[in-house]
Amino acid sequence: MEGDGRSRDELVRRSAELDGVQLEEYRGSGRPEATASRGSRLLVLTCWIGGGLSALAAGGMFLFWPWHYVPPGEENHYLYTLYTPLLGLFLGLAVLGVAAALILTVKRLLPQEVAVQQRHLENGSSEEDRSVFVATVDDARDNAGLNRRSVFSRAALASGGILGTTLGVVGLGAFVRDPWETGPHAEPKDTLWHTGWRPQVGEKVYLRLATEPTKVELVTPADLEPGASLVVFPFREAEADDPEKLAKVMEQSDNPATLYRLPEDTDVAEWPERAGMNYGDYYAFSRVCTHLGCPVGMYETALDRAMCPCHQSQFNLADYAKPIFGPATRPLPQLPIDVDSDGYFIALGDFTGPVGPAFWLLGKQP
Numbered sequence: 001m002e003g004d005g006r007s008r009d010e011l012v013r014r015s016a017e018l019d020g021v022q023l024e025e026y027r028g029s030g031r032p033e034a035t036a037s038r039g040s041r042l043l044v045l046t047c048w049i050g051g052g053l054s055a056l057a058a059g060g061m062f063l064f065w066p067w068h069y070v071p072p073g074e075e076n077h078y079l080y081t082l083y084t085p086l087l088g089l090f091l092g093l094a095v096l097g098v099a100a101a102l103i104l105t106v107k108r109l110l111p112q113e114v115a116v117q118q119r120h121l122e123n124g125s126s127e128e129d130r131s132v133f134v135a136t137v138d139d140a141r142d143n144a145g146l147n148r149r150s151v152f153s154r155a156a157l158a159s160g161g162i163l164g165t166t167l168g169v170v171g172l173g174a175f176v177r178d179p180w181e182t183g184p185h186a187e188p189k190d191t192l193w194h195t196g197w198r199p200q201v202g203e204k205v206y207l208r209l210a211t212e213p214t215k216v217e218l219v220t221p222a223d224l225e226p227g228a229s230l231v232v233f234p235f236r237e238a239e240a241d242d243p244e245k246l247a248k249v250m251e252q253s254d255n256p257a258t259l260y261r262l263p264e265d266t267d268v269a270e271w272p273e274r275a276g277m278n279y280g281d282y283y284a285f286s287r288v289c290t291h292l293g294c295p296v297g298m299y300e301t302a303l304d305r306a307m308c309p310c311h312q313s314q315f316n317l318a319d320y321a322k323p324i325f326g327p328a329t330r331p332l333p334q335l336p337i338d339v340d341s342d343g344y345f346i347a348l349g350d351f352t353g354p355v356g357p358a359f360w361l362l363g364k365q366p
């Protein structure tokens with residue numbers, strides 16, 4: 001019996017009458033058919049638990065899986081390649097599980113009714129209206145087995161909680177560590193910050209031509225006429241006898257640079273912070289477009305412009321490769337260069353900024 005002495009079933013039906021509702025079909029709490037089948041309950045429970053476990057797996061993967069890039073052929077490369085697909089799979093299963101559980105709860109556990117209701121425009125709800133509404137909601141909840149302490153409620157709470165936590169961790173996780181941060185996290189293996197041009201202590205990194213991987217040809221100033229350019233890759237003497245490393249250097253996507261020799265009368269803009277990064281008329285810039293990463297493979301000598309064929313971005317070489325046309329918004333990072341005592345071009349350090357479309361640093365990098 002409910003608050004005013006009537007049974008809940010009576011109140012539910014009275015609720016319908018008060019609202020001018022005609023119940024064509026209703027499975028009330030006292031009827032045998034109101035109880036959902038054991039199979040339905042089991043199915044809903046399975047979905048909740050499955051969704052929760054999948055969310056847990058996705059969260060665990062995000063936090064603990066070895067996601068750092070591992071080149072092909074090296075140990076754990078296989079684990080690295082599984083990271084993204086498995087994370088997507090578990091997140092997808094988690095959302096699917098929770099969605100399926102919600103849909104099945106409504107379709108199979110909540111009371112089914114067919115009712116016709118007339119609209120009415122009364123202000124506020126009477127005491128009786130409120131009583132019958134509460135009874136209706138309680139009735140639906142009990143029929144569905146969703147008591148506060150039922151296994152369904154607990155499964156739903158746990159599953160929803162885990163999924164919410166996982167989505168929060170995944171959403172915020174990317175902000176926890178800045179991939180460009182210098183300091184303790186800037187390890188040499190951090191490939192987001194460093195390229196193959198980064199010299200180790202006391203090491204000389206030469207500019208080599210883009211020839212066959214095992215055939216190393218260094219570059220001298222005499223190799224370039226004014227208004228000409230060359231594609232170059234990094235070479236270190238320690239790798240001279242290692243064909244595998246020589247080949248890998250040419251496969252690393254952020255390594256390619258272009259060495260330009262500007263015409264002698266070129267009026268180059270003043271960038272004090274770039275002083276000493278060029279060798280006379282020779283300038284080296286990343287070959288990877290800062291729009292979407294295509295090779296900036298064209299050099300229009302008469303206009304001092306490097307051009308990307310993909311979406312026609314143009315970079316002004318007389319202004320440190322500043323974009324002046326097209327969708328690219330960031331200059332091509334410059335490679336500081338010099339010529340050593342033997343007459344070969346060497347790199348004095350890594351590029352001046354992140355290579356390629358590093359969109360999250362827009363406005364921060366020159």
Ligand code: FES
Nearest residue numbers: 289291292308311
């Ligand atoms: S990738 Fe170079 S302009 Fe789009």
